[in-house]
Amino acid sequence: MNPRTLLWLATGLVVWAVLPFIVPRYMADLLVFTGIYTVAGLGIGLLLGHCGIVNLAQATFYGLGAYASAYCTVMMGLPSVVGFLVGAVISMALAYVIGRPILRLTGYFLALGTLALSAIASALFFEWDWLTGGTLGIGGIPKLDLFGFLLDRPSRYYFFVWIVAFACMAVARNLVDSRTGLMLRAMRDSSTAAAALSVDLQALRTRVFVVCALFGSLAGSLFAHHASFVSTQSFTVDRSISFLLIPVIGGATSIPGIVVGALFVTFLPELLSKLGDIHQILFGLALVAVVVLMPEGLVGAFGKLRTRLAKRGSGHG
Amino acid sequence: MTLSLVLQALFAGVTNGIVYALVGMGLSAIFKGSRVINAMQGEFAVIGAMTTVLLLTKTGWPYAAAIAGGAVAGALVGAFIEVAFVRYMAKKNASEDSFLLLTIGLALTLSASVLFFIGRDGHLLPPLGGEGVLIILDAVIQFHALWLIAIGIGATLALRAFYHRTTIGLSMMAASIDADGAATTGINVARMRTFTFVLGGLLGALGGILVTPLIGVDYQLGLNLTLKGFAAAVLGGLTNPLGAAVGGLTLGLVESLAIIGISSSYKDVVAFSVLIIIMILMPQGILGRAGRRGG
Numbered sequence: 001m002n003p004r005t006l007l008w009l010a011t012g013l014v015v016w017a018v019l020p021f022i023v024p025r026y027m028a029d030l031l032v033f034t035g036i037y038t039v040a041g042l043g044i045g046l047l048l049g050h051c052g053i054v055n056l057a058q059a060t061f062y063g064l065g066a067y068a069s070a071y072c073t074v075m076m077g078l079p080s081v082v083g084f085l086v087g088a089v090i091s092m093a094l095a096y097v098i099g100r101p102i103l104r105l106t107g108y109f110l111a112l113g114t115l116a117l118s119a120i121a122s123a124l125f126f127e128w129d130w131l132t133g134g135t136l137g138i139g140g141i142p143k144l145d146l147f148g149f150l151l152d153r154p155s156r157y158y159f160f161v162w163i164v165a166f167a168c169m170a171v172a173r174n175l176v177d178s179r180t181g182l183m184l185r186a187m188r189d190s191s192t193a194a195a196a197l198s199v200d201l202q203a204l205r206t207r208v209f210v211v212c213a214l215f216g217s218l219a220g221s222l223f224a225h226h227a228s229f230v231s232t233q234s235f236t237v238d239r240s241i242s243f244l245l246i247p248v249i250g251g252a253t254s255i256p257g258i259v260v261g262a263l264f265v266t267f268l269p270e271l272l273s274k275l276g277d278i279h280q281i282l283f284g285l286a287l288v289a290v291v292v293l294m295p296e297g298l299v300g301a302f303g304k305l306r307t308r309l310a311k312r313g314s315g316h317g
Numbered sequence: 318m319t320l321s322l323v324l325q326a327l328f329a330g331v332t333n334g335i336v337y338a339l340v341g342m343g344l345s346a347i348f349k350g351s352r353v354i355n356a357m358q359g360e361f362a363v364i365g366a367m368t369t370v371l372l373l374t375k376t377g378w379p380y381a382a383a384i385a386g387g388a389v390a391g392a393l394v395g396a397f398i399e400v401a402f403v404r405y406m407a408k409k410n411a412s413e414d415s416f417l418l419l420t421i422g423l424a425l426t427l428s429a430s431v432l433f434f435i436g437r438d439g440h441l442l443p444p445l446g447g448e449g450v451l452i453i454l455d456a457v458i459q460f461h462a463l464w465l466i467a468i469g470i471g472a473t474l475a476l477r478a479f480y481h482r483t484t485i486g487l488s489m490m491a492a493s494i495d496a497d498g499a500a501t502t503g504i505n506v507a508r509m510r511t512f513t514f515v516l517g518g519l520l521g522a523l524g525g526i527l528v529t530p531l532i533g534v535d536y537q538l539g540l541n542l543t544l545k546g547f548a549a550a551v552l553g554g555l556t557n558p559l560g561a562a563v564g565g566l567t568l569g570l571v572e573s574l575a576i577i578g579i580s581s582s583y584k585d586v587v588a589f590s591v592l593i594i595i596m597i598l599m600p601q602g603i604l605g606r607a608g609r610r611g612g
Contacts, residue, residue, distance in 0.1 A: 105596055108417065287418075
């Protein structure tokens, strides 16, 4: 690692560490959400960027994690770690059982298959009110308690959420750099060739789908402990769509891209909402503009711009 | 379970099925002609219905003229989307996913625009044929539903005639099956793609206008209709707009017969489960004709 990268990294770390203390409380709150959305978006990024799969079902796993945490802590009085584990196990099991058949679909069919899955889950969250509280939801979810240190303020919870997010990024990076990652790339670029080299495409896609579900569920549990209240409105098809936007906007193959995307979907609506009710229209238009003008996402567009500037600079120099 | 209950369910199934069929036929026509899955197909229904509502209440147009205005609005928005976005992206060889995301973005924008400019309230349209009902074996059938079914069948037959009998329809088919070959024979392929979106917008708007007297229209209607329309189109084999008519009817009937047995709130769960199962087990659609990816 050269000194310059090290310097950047150190600066980044310092900014990250002081940020929640210098920004207003509502922004610290948004930064917590950015961390949560980064975790959820990472899984979708893995599927989209490395398997070419559009996953529109992430709100399902997000919801499972959130309800597992809510039900275990509020209804059963269990420690919060149990909620995280139960959510993760259920989500991964469901992703495996559903993933095996559904991941045989390709392209649009898979995308709309996952969208249908999200619609089913959102209807069931609504109907099974003995479990989820329906539209009334479940309230009074305790704040996380880390060995006696209560994470009851956004500025405290921020560090916990982001450490989880960094850990998930490390897992994702490892997965991409490992043998599995090589197989994934082979599969994305030429599935026939990969299959001929005895890569089990079905198993591979299912494995990444399960990892994606795990991240979704973790994010859901983190959300439940942050908001203290969960209800069906948080886990609709719209939420699945906004999760998908994270890797699309930031750039699906780059891990920093996911953070950029998460910042985009948390901060932009908030900033636009200052302009009044028109903000949802502007958000939609911003999305259309990104898709049409920057097919590789913001990070990809930035990279391209930098290469172009560098070329121009060397040309003149 | 009584006979009248079953009859009532059958009738509701056919009524809903025709609406799904109209939305699905539009989706399928667009996919056939441009390889774009239009995730804002349901928004065409909202545009058509809302325009009709506004023309009727604000400007006092006669009902028939307002309906025509709503349908034209859907067609115009379809043309605009093709010319403004799809054409540009197709030139850059955008991927399948980009088109899907484009239409998702447009759906969000349109739904937010309806919320912003018109508001959150639902709007109804007067039923065609008046408020009257027909009672068969205790099953109540609104006159409007009869009109809806008749118009839906008429539109399906007209679409079939359009694709098989008219020069434009045949050219659109040719352009979708083999773009280069069609261009060689002098067909303007890009213009045919625009027509495809016009047709999709028209059919979606018609579906929306017809369903509004029964369930009302609001800014959230679009997404649900898109999903149901897509299910109808997939059941019918996706590249075959007439198959979507069969798919829509099947979906409507399965939905309404299933909820005789279980709570009506599981209607969507049943419909979407059927969609997933059919996609996995019958990749060619229920008609099983000509590969769903092919022409």
